[in-house]
Amino acid sequence: MNARGVRRTRTAIAAAAVVALTGLAACGSGEGGPPSLNWYVNPDSGGQERIAKECTAEAGGEYTIKLPRLPRDAPGQREQLIRRLAGNDTSVDIMSLDPPFIPEFAQAGYLAPVPEDVKAQVTKDVVAGALQGSTWKDELVALPFWANTQLLWYRKSVAEQAGLDMSQPVTWDQLIEASQKTQKRLGVQGTRAESLTVWINAMISSAGGQILENPGAEVTQYKLGLDSDAGRRAAEVMQTIARSGVGGPQLATATEDINATEFEGPDGGFMVNWPFVWPRAQGYVKAGTMQKPTLDDYGWAMYPAMTQGEQSRPPYGGINIGISALSKQKDLAFKAGQCIVDEKKQAAYFISDGNPPSAKAAYEDPEVLKAFPMAPLIRESLDKSAPRPQTPYYNEISGGLQRTWQPPSVVDPNTTPKDSQSLITAILRGDALL
């Protein structure tokens, strides 16, 4: 290397050092302000960001909330959070958690125990489903935030044409028949994803069964209730929907979004879906891409029953707030968590993002009732909802179901429930791949 080369190298090293030092200085300057909390959120329509800003303002300099985003789908959110927590990432303070994964987080010790005073405040007057979804082994491990449930959405004109009395609870069989008669679609989530498990679980629960009968037992002793009358009945409904064609050609890849799009179009008849479809349709009317009469044609009812005269058990979903056990500022995080789940913020979040509150009082809010005329039905549906199996091995159970009950066209009541039961049992024992 000649002298000039050496000089050039030295300049480069010096430049690199300057850059590195500037970087460090930039990091250091952040420590002067109030401590900042990281709230890992699922993507929504911006409601959580607004809540974070409001809570930061209300804290009056005690803390600020930053909002790292998680992937779009629930399994992706779980994967990223678990990998961080398993790697002892102390930067995670607050987490928006999908309820079926809460037992896994709690069992692994990733969730900080909720202090008694916080517990007393956040469990007051909360819908049953959300409370159950935040609890693991009789301990509250997360703060109930918003609670989701599916309704049966229908086009009033189609129901009328089919001669279906929607003031009474309807069954899947009636819906299939009505869709066939009117040549309209019955939207269900048949894709290989979490939403398929939501559907299967709701049908089995509504038929009086349970996917996992003893969630408190050791994993190798788990008793599954798939190979049962309820399981076979659920498979029968799925098979009929697939064979009759009322699910449409999309059935095998249908997500909630695809169902909503289909329902908005000329083929829309019935669908089971979350309440987000309501603000979505209103938005389209405002934007001029949907006619007002179409929106006026929207009707809603309780989730379909499996048997005439019996009560259905609608799906339960939503988000609860977990505080990381690895966080270095747990006290502040719980304070922020309490601010996030405040019932007024829940009501505002419902109106802005279409995500129903877990606090009962929010359902009496006149603003809420104006924006969501079906709010009382949502609350009733939440009270009757059945959670998905609450177990640290939920991912295995859901994955096993998605493998055996998909595509819906291959589902057969004589084989599918039995096959899925033995497959999931083998997976849980470590004897099979997923």
Next chain:
Amino acid sequence: MSTLAKQPPQEQAESERANRTARRVKSERARGENRLGWMLAGPAFAVMVLVTGYPILQAFFDSLFSYRLTDPAARRFVGLTNYGVILTDPVWWRAFWVTTLITVVTVLVELVIGFAFALVMLKALRAVRPALRTVILIPYAIITVVSAFAWFFAFNINSGFVNPLIGQPDLNWFAQFSTAVTVIMLSEIWKTTPFISLLILSGLAQVPEDLQEAARVDGATWWQRLWKVTIPNMKAAIMVAVLFRTLDAFRIFDNVFIMTGGSAGTETLSFGAYRQTISRLEIGLGSAYSVLLFLTVVLICVGFIKIFKVDLGAARGER
């Protein structure tokens, strides 16, 4: 015709003798160069061993345990049980055959199209050559996930333009294996053909023009020149291109992940490894899966080199 491609035997013998003498003479210098080579490449080599060797060994170690990431306390040694579970499970074998199908079909199609592209790039007029090369290379510059999304949306039953174009509004491409795997392979071919054509182009450029001319003088047709002169002289480049693409195609993940998420029976080996390790958090089982995938790739590599006598050095013109 076949002798055209090779040097006359006498000349070859002479040059070899000359080479040998040269090697003896230059041995001192050669040793010095060798040392310099190690000094230059050594650090990179050490880093490579560190970043690839260490994880491979760690994966092998982990594969001997029943170990779930969320329950480290329950970790226990199970020997080769995980391997037994995987190799007796139809899921592994189905993924293996799906991956093999995708690899064989895509590499063959890419080889043919890539060769045609390379010929076009080589023979194109000087004026259009840069533009042409850019156009051919653009797909390769696109991130696989982005290209997977583009193809997914194009064939999507709700929003895609393909269905209206072919007059099949009710065809759900991703609902059954045959159509789903077709779209996956199409997108893979579209995306990576430029890679193979680039490697072939470099091989084409190495074929001496005088051999071509001699063949032309002897009255060989274009087709004969291609088969008897061009291809034999660039065999090394072709084999390297095919080998690299095969190894690459065998690890296909992104397209499957984006388009079907493993539904319709399109799960590949890499996807299976992802499912066990990342999704199920079964580090032991997932590591065993990855080790098996690694061994399969090594087998392909060794098989290629032994059966087709691929000389990696020759492709770089080191012969």
